[in-house]
Amino acid sequence: MRPLFLMPSAARADEGRVGENEKDRVLTVGSKPKLDLSVNAYADLQFAYFNYGENQNRANGSQKDSRLVFDTTRLVLELEAGLPEYGLEAEFEVEFEHGGAGAAMELEYEEFGEFDTDVEKAGEALVEELYLTKKLGRDVEVSVGRFYVAVGTLFADYLPTSYLATIRSEAETRIIPNTWNDMGMQLRWDTPWGVRLTGQVVNGLDSTGFNSNTWVATGLQQRFELVRASDLAGVLRADVRRFEGFNFGVSAYYGGTTRNRPKPDLVKQCDDANPNMVAPCGYISAPLFIADVHLSVNRNRWRAHAMVMYGHLGNAAAVSARNARLSNLLNVLRTPVSDNALSAWGELGYDIAPWLGLDGNHRLEPYVRIDYMDSQFKPRAELFDNPRFERTVYTVGTSYTLAGLAVLKLDFSQRRMGSSVFRPENALRMSTGFVY
Numbered sequence: 001m002r003p004l005f006l007m008p009s010a011a012r013a014d015e016g017r018v019g020e021n022e023k024d025r026v027l028t029v030g031s032k033p034k035l036d037l038s039v040n041a042y043a044d045l046q047f048a049y050f051n052y053g054e055n056q057n058r059a060n061g062s063q064k065d066s067r068l069v070f071d072t073t074r075l076v077l078e079l080e081a082g083l084p085e086y087g088l089e090a091e092f093e094v095e096f097e098h099g100g101a102g103a104a105m106e107l108e109y110e111e112f113g114e115f116d117t118d119v120e121k122a123g124e125a126l127v128e129e130l131y132l133t134k135k136l137g138r139d140v141e142v143s144v145g146r147f148y149v150a151v152g153t154l155f156a157d158y159l160p161t162s163y164l165a166t167i168r169s170e171a172e173t174r175i176i177p178n179t180w181n182d183m184g185m186q187l188r189w190d191t192p193w194g195v196r197l198t199g200q201v202v203n204g205l206d207s208t209g210f211n212s213n214t215w216v217a218t219g220l221q222q223r224f225e226l227v228r229a230s231d232l233a234g235v236l237r238a239d240v241r242r243f244e245g246f247n248f249g250v251s252a253y254y255g256g257t258t259r260n261r262p263k264p265d266l267v268k269q270c271d272d273a274n275p276n277m278v279a280p281c282g283y284i285s286a287p288l289f290i291a292d293v294h295l296s297v298n299r300n301r302w303r304a305h306a307m308v309m310y311g312h313l314g315n316a317a318a319v320s321a322r323n324a325r326l327s328n329l330l331n332v333l334r335t336p337v338s339d340n341a342l343s344a345w346g347e348l349g350y351d352i353a354p355w356l357g358l359d360g361n362h363r364l365e366p367y368v369r370i371d372y373m374d375s376q377f378k379p380r381a382e383l384f385d386n387p388r389f390e391r392t393v394y395t396v397g398t399s400y401t402l403a404g405l406a407v408l409k410l411d412f413s414q415r416r417m418g419s420s421v422f423r424p425e426n427a428l429r430m431s432t433g434f435v436y
Contacts, residue, residue, distance in 0.1 A: 036082035044073040044160045044433040046167070052425040056388070061422030072099030087135035093128045126222070128181045139190040149180040150198045150237035151251050153294050153307050159435050163305060164349045164367040164399045166409045166431035171345035171371035175309060176290065177220040183227060194242020203229035207257035207266070207286050207319045208326060211333035212389055215341040215375040216288060216313065218332070221260060231256030245299030253290040258283045262330070266322050287314040303365060306346035313339055317380055342377040346370055349399065361403045369395040390418030406434045
């Protein structure tokens, strides 16, 4: 197999091809069938200045501060290999976050300033996609493996050239997992009416990761070697693609979260329990429902994104009560999770490069963005609706894109909480990256 991995680079250098979907070369190895091979990658670097401290749990919000943060945010490598004669395609994608892999120490203010060993977020390498696709005719395909869950805008627009701001939408990544990926089966149908329908069955989230600050965003199973799939989830998504430059649609997710916990510790109690059975009286159900409406525009010199997302967690009180007694070694926040969450965001940019005499390889787009998120939206009566978890972020900036491959962005943002008691948080960010 080694020659197969070496050929694409040579082909790209000779032919000067660009673009994510470009096929590098068709290969034949001995008597084996022809193989379409494509290697893609993208990367993102962040340089940020913050005028506030990291501890947001103080009575009046973060303290005043002046700090810089540099981050090798991500490097993603992707390989696609297709057997067109058989309608088969395999794809895998590996992401390296924060310039390394492994565990890192983290100061966790949500847990009273404890130092935690974070194996989930800091410096890790993870497989985000690994699946095999079989085409069933021209418009239908079925996939099996690990792929992006078809919820929200990041399902399709996750490249640094796909969105305008320096970071992915905070409104989306604070409520659900960032570029949410899970294992299962996917069926996709491009209907004759210009609507793409996507249906998925995937393993559900783990409710031990749910908390006040990020709702279910940290419920993705990443702590253990094996992924528990005792609770499955179904996803339906419809995208209208018949109008040039416009893509809008809806998606919905529904699945259990109880039986994917590391231990069967969210169970019902009864008098005649059989000690030889796991959960002899059954589990306490904690179903998760998420729905969104999304829009993407790339028409002439305009670009825009927008999304509204709502989520509901059943039996959130029972989940919170059990999570409060979890071991410190599990490295999860033990704050109560809300029954509901709401988020919305939108960004709008306009290309002014032609005004400056630049040709079509350049896009210079001033933009504005607004993110709104409330991870404790209309919680149960006994849970305090903390305004600290209601946040609105106003962002203004400029994005420069060269030939659709390289980006340089600069923006200023101000985050405001749900009460004027909390001090606003300002950030100045610059990012650069590439896609090929």
